[in-house]
Amino acid sequence: MSNRTLPRILQTPAVILLLIWMLVPLSMTLYFSFIRYVLNSSIRPEWMSPSLSNWRGFGNYKYVLDAKDFWFAIQNSVFIVTSILVLTVVLGLGIAVLINKSFPGRGIVRVLLISPFFVMPAVNAVLWINMILDPVLGLQGIAVGSINDMIDGLRDFPVLGVFFNLWPTFEPISFRATQTSAYAVIMMVAWQWTPFAVLIFMTSLQSEDESQKEAATLDGASPWSQFINLTVPHLARPIAIVVMIQSIFHLSLYAEIEIVSRGSGNKNLPYLIGEFTNNNIGAASATGIFAVILANIIAIFLLRMVGKSLMD
Amino acid sequence: MTSLRNTALGLAMGIASASVAAADGHTELTIAIVNNGHMINMQKVAEAYTADTGVALNWVSLEEGVLREQVTSDTATGGGQYDIINIGMQEAPIWGAAGWIEPLEFGAEYDVDDMLPAMRNGLSHEGTLYAAPFYGESSMVMYRKDLTEAAGVTIADNDSWDNVKAAAAAMHDPDNGVYGACLRGKPGWGDNMAFVTTVVNSFGGAWFDADMRPALESDEWKAAINFYVDLLGNYGPPGSEGNSFNEILALYNEDKCGMWIDATIAASFLENDNVAYAQSPNAGNPVGANWLWAWAMAVPTGSPNSEAAHDFIEWATSKAYIQAVGNHPDFGWGSVPTGTRASTYAIPEFQAVAKFAAAEMAAIESAAPAATDIKPYVGVQFAAIPEFPEVGSAVAQEIAAALSGAKSVDEALAASQAAADAIMSEAGYY
Amino acid sequence: MATVSQNSKLGNVLWPALAWIIALVFFFPIFWLVFTSFKTDADAVKPEFLFFFTPTLENYTNMTQNYDYWRFATNSVITSSFATLFALVVGVPAAYAMAFNPSRHTKDILMWMLSTKMLPAAAVLYPMTFLTKNMLGIYDTHFLVILVLCLINLPIVVWMLFTYFKEIPKEIIEAGKMDGVSTWGEIKDILIPLAWGGIASTALLTFIFCWNEAYWTVRLTTIDAATLSTLIEGNRAPEGLFFGRLAAVSTAAVAPIVILGWFCQKQLVAGLTFGAVK
Structure with missing residues (x-):
């Protein structure tokens, strides 16, 4: 065997498996996206089985482009992914630097901090939206209720009461509402993925050149300028990796969106596809193709960013 | 390398085939259910079956x-995949028409007229x-x-919405954690829209005019949605746009709902x-605001155990099943599934424990699902x-947006109409 | 000089304290989940029993009575383990070839692999159901779940391993070649021992992703191969809002993986570099 063929053979199984995994379902989706295909129809029963005689050209695509939430889903998807990325990178950096030095109980702190990363997404959503954020029965509701009660009690106090009379009665926030559901999802996903960022940053920080830092300290550089001038550049690559891996996962958020608000005020393309899949497979498939295109556009950007330095 | 892979693959295949082999020898039914109290109870009662x-039973909830x-x-x-499926009243007639589920015929003992x-x-x-x-x-x-009583108000059967709202206002006391009216607001055609549709009715x-064109911007819809948003927005608990049956049940049992x-x-x-x-309110016309729903069991046309599945359904929806639950040591007469048979309501033990029985029966009997002059659909x-x-789901999200104040009622209904119109014309109705 | 030492003295207390507070805040929801699972459903929503209540195992006994918890859990263990194993078996040789014999296209192949991970699952759900059920007849088998879990994680596996292998000096592998060691020998005797940390953390991360996968595992199974995700899916919205019951089922579903994560966190940290360490 020559030097060339062996490597090829070794990577063939992986390539072929992924190629089949990608191409077979995708080509069926592509086919469905060009025909009329619904699961059930009482007035057009001929659309109920996939067939070339129901050819529709770009009709499904046009329908999807005009659908109520298509553009909103794209825009909202970018919004939630970006917000989660910013939150996790900022929090992850801060926490990683904080626990980089040794202190009493560091091992336990590390274990506690990374735990959210192991939790199933559906459990994460159910836990947050019900037990923590519910405006009446959850911790939020109970906390707001008891703060109000406390202030109420203090109002009757002499002198101090005047001060507390100025306080407003707090209203709990409903996180399932159209205006807030995206924030609820951002919050719970950021909680889950910040530990991932911490893990990656922590590993990289351990390889940071300590002698450089010591030299900087001797030169009188403040901890902040050390962080900005030495640590952050050192972490540029890990940040890129955190951004890339997380984008891959968050573009396809599903369970969290469903559980928080059933798509009210918060949607992405996978969720929109799910809504069409109830009946209109043609439209669901066309949306799927749009989602594939969008994913590839983002992939090209992200992978360029990381890929450049990958082969060095 | 290859040998390792083969072993591992063989192992996985072995596990797969082992689980298939277990199905041989005796009949096994796979039953898909929603995770509701009566279905959970059925799993235990059916141990006797x-x-x-x-016949072994596999439950997928x-x-x-x-x-x-x-x-x-x-x-x-x-x-x-499934021998028996839980479906609702929305699907049953449509799926029957499409030939997806089998027609059901039962013996004389089943007493289908009951x-x-x-x-x-x-x-x-x-x-x-x-x-x-x-x-x-x-x-x-x-x-x-x-x-x-404390507020000095009454709610009568088929009361007017205005009285209902006045009663809700009188009971509303958020400072003490009591909210006048708890109603569904969570988006979903079976969630907020179930209640909202009855108000609209x-x-x-x-939903649709005689040509099956959506009629969501009609005066009736506007009046009904304005009323709903006003009632629930002013006298409902915070976060109503996330509440459906489950959430409100918990609130009610915490004494938070009037x-x-x-x-x-x-x-x-x-x-x-x-x-x-009390029977549901109405707005001064013959159509009341009560709905009609059933969780039913059907046999999908592809089921390989069709006969056994029929037999099981015949048992699970029979008079004998009601008796079995009523006499079961873990359950009793307060837990029997209701709303299906007239004979259930005549059982003295049931009457003794179910104070709601008469009201439920009256509500079911007065529900009118058939097509009328007002609506061309069942x-x-x-x-x-x-x-x-x-x-329904598209409109549900708009109504939830109106409830939480993200949109005005008119905006929400205009968006609903546009979405519904697009779906109906896409489906080929016009 | 004096101020510096004072500062650092203060910092010695302040920063660890802050780290502890943040850690506790992050862990609190999980604590709350476990805590709630020992309350009855009625107590779980009552403010007066917020912290003090009579603990009960009722939710757990109900769960094991009403659902076949162990079948779901066994399926999760089987499918996640085998999927991880297969992903490594396919991924190690691929990453080895890419790291030590890169060609012009290696980078493109890697990037393409990763891009397959971005395809939305919902877009191919219906074709997948159709294919696996009607054409291949492998719906609801362990084999299918293992295959799918393996495939959706393969890109990450290859990429992680590739970045890890690249840090191993080429000379060591070359030396093996000179000595006439076969390719299989190179992988088994030289590469795997050297890259053990990276392989272990790749395996761990893959196992976690497999365990927590819910979209495909719920939608491609009914009974035989249903995993803990299905148990959660059946319980996340039962009739009535039962915080206690929900918390118990959730705890039972996530506890194995969280505990595994705790024990292996050192391994996980050690190898989780994605080539980020230079």
Whole structure:
């Protein structure tokens, strides 16, 4: 065997498996996206089985482009992914630097901090939206209720009461509402993925050149300028990796969106596809193709960013 | 390398085939259910059925939406995964018409005429029964008698909406954690839209006009939605746009609700002794605001165990099953599935424990699912057409947005109309 | 100089304290989940029993009575383990070839692999159901779940391993070649021992992703191969809002993986570099 063929053979199984995994379902989706295909129809029963005689050209695509939430889903998807990325990178950096030095109980702190990363997404959503954020029965509701009660009690106090009379009665926030559901999802996903960022940053920080830092300290550089001038550049690559891996996962958020608000005020393309899949497979498939295109556009950007330095 | 891979692959295949082999030898039924109290109880009661007949039962319980998605895709692709499926009144006639589920015929002992007519009609297509009701429900007002008395208000059967709102306002006391009216607000065609549609019905509105064009910007819809947003927005608990049956049940049992208009089945879960019932309000026309729903069992056409599945359904929806639950040491007469058979309501033990029975029966009997001059479709709080779930979910999100104040009622209805219109014209209605 | 030492003295207390507070805040929801699972459903929503209540195992006994918890859990263990194993078996040789014999296209192949991970699952759900049920007849088998879990994680596996292998000096592998060691020998005797940390953390991360996967595992199974995700899916919205019951089922579903994560966190940290360490 020559030097060339062996490597090829070794990577063939992986390539072929992924190629089949990608191409077979995708080509069926592509086919469905060009025909009329619904699961059930009482007035057009001929659309109920996939067939070339129901050819529709770009009709499904046009329908999807005009659908109520298509553009909103794209825009909202970018919004939630970006917000989660910013939150996790900022929090992850801060926490990683904080626990980089040794202190009493560091091992336990590390274990506690990374735990959210192991939790199933559906459990994460159910836990947050019900037990923590519910405006009446959850911790939020109970906390707001008891703060109000406390202030109420203090109002009757002499002198101090005047001060507390100025306080407003707090209203709990409903996180399932159209205006807030995206924030609820951002919050719970950021909680889950910040530990991932911490893990990656922590590993990289351990390889940071300590002698450089010591030299900087001797030169009188403040901890902040050390962080900005030495640590952050050192972490540029890990940040890129955190951004890339997380984008891959968050573009396809599903369970969290469903559980928080059933798509009210918060949607992405996978969720929109799910809504069409109830009946209109043609439209669901066309949306799927749009989602594939969008994913590839983002992939090209992200992978360029990381890929450049990958082969060095 | 290859040998390692083969071993591992063989192992995985072995596991797969082992689980198939277990199915041989005796009949095994796979039953897809929603995770509701009566279905959970059925799993235990049916242990006796397995002991008697030797038919093993596998239960798959899923969240309602996922169940529907799973069952639809299974049935539409020719089925085979499930022998018995839990479906509702919205699907039964449509799926029967499409040939996805088998017609059901039972022996004389089953006494099909004992089935409440509203249930039987709702689960039939052109006179053929396609799904047998496991439990049925309408909706009614449940309210705290102690609170109405303290506030000096009353709620009568088929009261006017104005009186209902006045009663809610009188009981509303958020500082002490009591909210006048707890109503569904969570988006979903079976969630907020079930209740909202009954309000619209009582205002004289309907989903579609005679040509099946959506009529969501009609005066009736505007009046009904304005009323709903006003009532729930002002006298409901915070976060109402996230509440459906489950959430409100918890609130009600925490004594946080003055009144609750919802499924009659809720009455059997209520813990407060001060509960009273009233028939749903209306807005001065003959159509009341009560709905009609049943969780029913059907046999998908692809089921390889069709005969055994029929037999099981015949047992699970029979008079004998009601007796079995009533006499079961773990359950008793307060837990029998109701709303399906007239004979259930005549059982003295049941009457003794179910204070809500008369109100429930009256509500079910007064529900009118058939097509009328006002609406060209079958169904009370839904339309029995395949496109309804899509239309209903789209509108549901708009109504939730109106409730939380993200949109005005007019904006929400305009967006609803546009979305519904697009779906209906896409489906080829016009 | 004095101020510096004072500062650092203060910092010695302040920063660890802050780290502890943040850690506790992050862990609190999980604590709350476990805590709630020992309350009855009625107590779980009552403010007066917020912290003090009579603990009960009722939710757990109900769960094991009403659902076949152990079947779901066994399926999760089987499918996640085998999927991880297969992903490594396919991924190690691929990453080895890419790291030590890169060609012009290696980078493109890697990037393409990763891009397959971005395809939305919902877009191919219906074709997948159709294919696996009607054409291949492998719906609801362990084999299918293992295959799918393996495939959706393969890109990450190859990429992680590739970045890890690249840090191993080429000379060591070359030396093996000179000595006439076969390719299989190179992988088994030289590469795997050297890259053990990276392989272990790749395996761990893959196992976690497999365990927590819910979209495909719920939608491609009914009974035989249903994993803990299905148990959660059936319980996340039962009739009535049962915080206690929900908390118990959730705890039972996530506890194995969280505990595994705790024990292996050192391994996980050690190898989780994604080539980020230079």
